[in-house]
Amino acid sequence: MTIVTYPSDVLSQRAEKVTAFDESLRTIAQQMFQTMVDGQGVGLAAPQVGLSIQLCVIHIPEDPHGEVALVNPEIVHAEGRQTGEEGCLSFPGIFIDVQRAMRVRVRYQDLDGQPQEIEGEGLLARALQHEIDHLHGVLLVNKMTTIQRLANRRSLEMLRRRTASAPQEAAEAAQATAPGDAPPEAPAHP
Numbered sequence: 029m030t031i032v033t034y035p036s037d038v039l040s041q042r043a044e045k046v047t048a049f050d051e052s053l054r055t056i057a058q059q060m061f062q063t064m065v066d067g068q069g070v071g072l073a074a075p076q077v078g079l080s081i082q083l084c085v086i087h088i089p090e091d092p093h094g095e096v097a098l099v100n101p102e103i104v105h106a107e108g109r110q111t112g113e114e115g116c117l118s119f120p121g122i123f124i125d126v127q128r129a130m131r132v133r134v135r136y137q138d139l140d141g142q143p144q145e146i147e148g149e150g151l152l153a154r155a156l157q158h159e160i161d162h163l164h165g166v167l168l169v170n171k172m173t174t175i176q177r178l179a180n181r182r183s184l185e186m187l188r189r190r191t192a193s194a195p196q197e198a199a200e201a202a203q204a205t206a207p208g209d210a211p212p213e214a215p216a217h218p
């Protein structure tokens with residue numbers, strides 16, 4: 029799978045609900061886990077591989093939950109506050125401080141369509157919020173304050189040009205440089 033970079037249209041669309049829990053959904057999830065690991069990320073949402081469906085995968089190495097694939101996820105409770113640096117595989121080389129809830133509870137369906145809940149704190153909570161944002165078309169660039177947007181103006185402009193001219197190259201750059209979908213204070217591979 030190839031990672032889609034900003035400003036590709038699929039990233040800013042609201043993803044479709046998943047209704048078919050079949051073998052192909054499992055295959056997509058498996059391939060997304062692999063793509064996430066290759067990109068040294070701790071999370072990946074389906075729109076980031078060009079699929080506008082409500083599926084995301086998360087794996088934080090030190091977290092006991094292990095690999096989690098979330099279908100049609102929804103935040104049902106959020107509390108507390110944390111601010112930390114975030115990157116995104118679709119925004120290679122860009123890291124900004126983002127304020128998130130410290131703890132979230134998320135209701136979702138597993139790959140068999142069974143209802144599940146997961147509670148996350150700290151990094152897991154941040155990853156859950158980041159990936160669920162993706163499914164609503166909300167991106168790192170939408171989280172930027174005016175000052176952050178100005179500070180990253182050049183990087184964003186370069187990314188726009190690179191995505192427009194050579195999407196494949198941008199995707200490779202994403203895999204080479206970004207911990208992606210993870211705050212650098214606790215990257216999978218520093």
Ligand SMILES: [Zn+2]
Nearest residue numbers: 116117118209
């Ligand atoms: Zn992301």
